[in-house]
Amino acid sequence: MSGEVSAEILTTHLLDLASKGKRIDGRGIDEYRPIRIEPGFAANADGSAFVHLGDTKVLCGVKLELGKPFPDTPNAGVLTTNAELIPLSSPVFEPGPPTTTAIETSRVVDRAIRAAETIDLTRLCVTPGEKSWVCYVDVHVL
Known part of the structure; x- marks a missing residue:
């Protein structure tokens, strides 16, 4: 159960970052x-x-x-x-x-x-x- 919750939290976080045009490391989507x-x-x-x-x-x-x-x-x-x-x-x-x-x-x-x-x-x-x-x-x- 905790694995499913962790995956859901990570997915939510990644979707939030993507909506702001950011990557998980803080770079913009178009930054190398x-x-x-x-x-x-x-x-x-x-x-x-x-x-x-x-x-x-x-x-x-x-x-x-x-x-x-x-x-x-x-x-x-x-x-x-x-x-x-x-x-x-x-x-x-x-x-x-x-x-x-x-x-x-x-x-x-x-x-x-x-x-x-x-x-x-x-x-x-x-x-x-x-x-x-x-x-x-x-x-x-x-």
């Missing part, structure tokens, strides 16, 4: 959290950044290696994304194999990179059908 980006954070990566988005911290690393292009895209490099939701960052994240949330996050990152056309995969082709660069993008939510 403060953001800070530190590029080149990981020395062993080919590219990296440490991102602070409010209290959320994310480490992104990029590694490149030569590999073989996929048969259906012989003139393009390969992009692989991975998201790690570290258990220390939230009580809902657990150790073990990737959760559905981690897999969905990886897919969102992949789609965002592709939709923004940030990486021209055709420029990662070295020898069509034989050799291309494989770009690994790892995102760790800390």
